[in-house]
Amino acid sequence: MKRKHTYKFPRAALTVDCVVFGLDAEDLKVLLIQRDIPPFEGRWALPGGFVRVDEKLEDAAMRELSEETGIRDVFLEQLYTFGAVDRDPRERVVTVAYYALVNLQGHDVAGATDARSAAWFALDDTPPLAFDHDQILKTAHDRLRGKVRYQPIGFELLPEKFTLRQLQNLYEKVLDRPLDKRNFRKKILGMGLLEELDEVEHDVAHRAARLYRFDRKKYERLTKQGFNFEI
């Protein structure tokens, strides 16, 4: 690419940051890394870093995510661009934030090639984050909370086969409030989104519950069309 520097004045630096949500048996979690350089050395932060001048934004986000956490092949969606003038104490840095939903069991964060440590934190138990990352995390959680109202979620967060209890747990964690079991089941089953399997869970102490999976075609159609899920 020809480089005629058309804008002659000082420029902001550009970064990407990733909010990766995962679900385990108990909690909705977020993936954080511990910074090993200033500023905010030792503090936890969202994975992310500088965008190279010849690199697409999404590619930068994916690269930083895999360098810092070992996670690859997730579907990142752009969240919002944060540009407060003083959000980085070093200089003006504008960051394009992305978010992703992953099945936590399927992703090994130990594979990170970078020296920084990466770990999953329950959403209601995150440490104070570096920069404006608390605000970015809140924006991502709000987006997810809004999304469940008009699009199906869970496909990326749950294992292939799951119980209704697991699905309700996901909705409760996203919405951050308890849901009535009967009402939830009636609504979710009424949408025709789930396929009941001829299988029950195994290796559980309690009575084994029925397993379900998403009807992929219906799921994709509802993702496009949208609906109104009042719970």
Add this chain to the structure above:
Amino acid sequence: MKRKHTYKFPRAALTVDCVVFGLDAEDLKVLLIQRDIPPFEGRWALPGGFVRVDEKLEDAAMRELSEETGIRDVFLEQLYTFGAVDRDPRERVVTVAYYALVNLQGHDVAGATDARSAAWFALDDTPPLAFDHDQILKTAHDRLRGKVRYQPIGFELLPEKFTLRQLQNLYEKVLDRPLDKRNFRKKILGMGLLEELDEVEHDVAHRAARLYRFDRKKYERLTKQGFNFEI
């Protein structure tokens, strides 16, 4: 602000672009400016420009909009950040796009202080735009089309008092398809969003229709809560 340039490598330039939608009696329109410098000299484009290093993104969008079109005091919402590597033929430029809805009658675009000409174009009759602005415009229209499904719109686009025909026209233009009149009226009145006035339109050739206005409290509540408007 202390400037320790932490990122030593070449940097993208950062711009903002604004998609301003307005409604007149016939059409949903978008505000464009004609470029008077290369690249794309003479082509129409979205209002926008470079972000200053000490300027908030929203402030830059508002400044460019008022410099180039004379429009002030609109509510801008962030749309999406476009970062394709070759979207600007001069060099790498990442742009944060904003969009706004305005009552076209209330905004005089003649007041622009900039030499470029600004004009409103019907959404279905825009010229080929500079850069990737066709894609940005399409993204904004898609956002608006999605928004009407789960939030009320019209408050910013219509005059204070309007007829049901005007409101239906707005929805038809946003959704880009004709709607059944009886069905539309039943649904929209059923939401309790409208206040029927003891007034009819004046200076019209046809039979004067009843005027309505939005119940502001209800409108704001539904904007927050969301709903499902299947039409």
